[in-house]
Structure formats: C-alpha cells, structure tokens
Amino acid sequence: MKIEVKNLSKRYKDHEALKNVSFTLDEPKIYGLLGRNGAGKTTFMNILSGQILASGGEILIDGENPFDNQRLTESICLIKEGDNFKKDLKIKNVLKIYSYFYPKWDQELADELIKEYNLNVNAKVKALSKGMESALGIIVGLASKAPITIFDEPYIGLDAPSRKRFYEILLEEYQMEKRTIIFSTHLIDEVSLLFEEVLILSEGSLVLKEEAESIRDKACAVSGKKGEVEKFIQDKDVLDRKQFAGMMTAYIFGDGEEARASGLSVEGVPIQELMIALTSRKKGA
Template structure:
C-alpha cells in the first residue's frame, strides 16, 4: 500500500501540531516514527487512521482519503498507548468486535496471544492493569492483520521481558504475512534494529526520512583535534558539533572509512542518539 502525505498542517486553536508536512510511505515495511513529546506523531497517526481531518493538505491511502471512509477503516489498525477500548466491555467482547471489523482477522493468533499474556476472556477492561490493557492492544494489533498496522507507544506497563516477547511476535507476524507497520516509540534502542526506514518529526516538521541501513552506514561521530575535525567536516552535512579542551566531536552524515583514513576516532551513531541530536538542532528536512 502507498501512503502520501501532502503539505499537511493540523491546527488546534492557536497551536500547530503539524506544519506543512510531506512524505511518502510504501509497504510492506516496518517504519520507525520518532520524535520527542509534542512532535506531531500522534496527530499524524490519527489523521492516517481516519479519526481526524487535517486543517490543510491531505493524507491519502492508495489515492483515497481515510476520513469517514469505511473501506479504508478496515485496512488500518491504530493501537495507542491507552484508552483503546471501552471500559465496560469484556475482553471476549473486544475480540469479537475487532474480529467482525477486520476482514483478515486471525482468531487463532488472538487466542494464542491471550493465553501467552494470561488474559482472561471474561475480564472487563476496567479491571485490567495498565500492562494487561497494553497486552490486549498488542493482541488486537497483531491479530487484525490490517495492511497498515500502527503502534503508538503500545507497551506502557509491560516489563522488559514482555516487551521483548512483543517485538519477537511482531517480527514473526511480519515475516509470515508482510504488511506496513508504523511503530512510534521512545524506547528506540530496544527496537531500532527492526526498522527498515526511519522518520523523525520535530515540532510538527519532518527533519529526517531515511532508510535504516543508510543511517547505520552513513551517520557517524568523529572525534579529534579541533583543526583536524574542522578540516574533515568542511563541505559535509553536519548535525552537531561539540568542543572541549582543544578536542572536537562532530556528528555528521559521511563516510566512516574516510574519517578513519584521516586518523580520526569514529563511532556509529545509535538511532536514539541521532534523533536527540537532530531534534536539538531543529533542522529542516
């Protein structure tokens, strides 16, 4: 499937959550949608899921607007960090509703995951802990088999072991049946190796869209004497520079091999660190 985001702006009174954002996503692929709190990630996901309208611009799924579009609604599953389900419903009722709504629903997978997460079908949503409610969201997202599955911080309340199990299950389901997965998280180091492409938003603007492989191979931190680093980074795209006691570290897009040949100390930049540096600089896309 193809998602086109065309000059999208979303205003809430005087605040702009998204500011003239444009990009394209093509599936099947696992995307990491990253950014600090208030960057506009959740707003974009709500527009994509057809929950709200953009103030200007448009989001299209295979050429169609998802808002108030019943056909597209059954192709997109958005799982947020909380309040996904009505409090008075029982787990079995939630499963029944979503099974009816999503045509590719995998009931066998849903029942398997309910057992793995030790969720009782008779339990009401209002009686669940935060972790249990997150587990139910994960189950619904995976079992929906929706061609566009969106997870927005879906693991609140889950311990490290449960999160690791979720990541493993998500990868297995993706390998078994390809789909577009958009994953938004603050625990970037835990999941960055799963991403095939990374998007970073900052204050409503897109500051980066790049394949994860390119980021791993072509972003680096180089350290050396100020004059040596300055000479190396001349003409290159620099993310940030830090200087202390005659030494400099520069974060940039460039060749690690070239930097090593110049006698500089070179390290790769983890995706989480890259996101921090980019959003501190508030760079343009």
C-alpha cells in the same frame, strides 16, 4: 497499500501540530515514526487512521481519503498508548468486536497471545493493570492483520521481557505476512533494529525520511582531538558535536572512511542519538 502525504497541516487553535508535511510510503515495511513530545506524531497517526480531519493538505491511501471511509478504516488498526477499549467490556467481548470489524482477523493468533500474556478473557478492561491493558492492545494490533497497523507507544506498563517478546512476535508475524507497520516509540534503542525505514518529525515538520540501512551507512560519529575534528568537519554536514577535556565527537552525514584516513576514530550513530541531534537543530536536515 500506498500512503501519500501531501502538504499535510493540522492546527489546534493557536498551535500548528503539522506543517506542510509531504512524503510517500510505497510498500509494506516496518517504519519508525520518531520525534520528541509535541512533534506531531500522534496527530499524524490520528489523521492517517481516519479519526480526525486535516486542516490543510491531505493523506491518500490507494488514492482515497481515510476519513469516514469504511473500506479503508477496515484496513487500518491504530493502537494508542491507552484508552483503546471501553472500560466495561470484558476481554472476550473486545476480541469479538474487533473480529467482526477486521476482515483478516486471526483468531488463532489472538488466542495464542492471550495465553502468552496470561490474560483472563472474562476480566473487564477496567480491572486490568496498565501492562495488561497494553498487552490487550498489542494482541488486537497483531491479530487484526490490518494492512496498515499503527502502534503508538503500545507497551506502557509492560516489563522488559514482555516488550522483548512483543518485538519477537511482531517480527515473526511481519515475516510471514508483510504489512505496513508504523511504530512510534521513545524506547528507540530497544526497537531500532526492527526499523526498515525511519521518519523523524520535529515541531510539526519532517526532518528525515531515510532507509535505516542508509542511515547506518551515511551517519557516523567522528572522534579525536578537538582541533583535528574541527578541521575535518569544516565542509561536512554536522548534526551535533560534543566536547570534553580537549577531545571532540561530531555526528556527521559523511564518509567514515575519509575520517579514518585522517586518523580519527569512527563509529556508527545510534538512531536515538540521530533523532536527538536532528530535533535539536533549528533547521531541518
């Protein structure tokens, strides 16, 4: 499903959460939606899933607005970091309700994941630990098979092995049946290798939209003596620089081979470091 974001804005009283954001997601991929707290990520996901209206601009999914559009909302599953389900419902009732709502619901997968995360289907949501409630959200998101599946910090309370298993299952399911997966997280280093494309928001504006492989090719960390690094980066697009004891490391968009030819050390820039650098700058990239 094609997602077109056109001059999207959202204002809450005196706070502008999104500011004329525009981009297009043309094909099923695993997208990383990144940014600091308050960047506008959750607001964007709520508009995309048809839960709130924009103040200006629009989001179109296959040419239609998702707000109050049942055909589209049946194709979108948003799993938030909490409060996804009514507290008095039993797990088996939650799964039954969602199985009616999502036309492509995979009950066999849901049953497998219930066993994987060792959940009691007769337990009520209000009796679940934070990790168990997160596991239930993950199960619903994956089993929905929704063409647009959105995970917003979906694993609060899950331990590292459980999160790792989630990433493995998500990738397995994606490889079997491609869909648009939008993943918002602060644990970027854990999941960055899953991302096929990265979007970074900062203070309500889009500062980067780039294929992950391209980022790895274009962005690099150049290190060496301070004077040598400063000379090399004079005409470069510098994201950030760090100094210590006469040495300097600069994050740049540029050719790593040119830096190596100048006798400097070159390494890739982790996506988490790139996000921090971009969202620390006063101007977008």
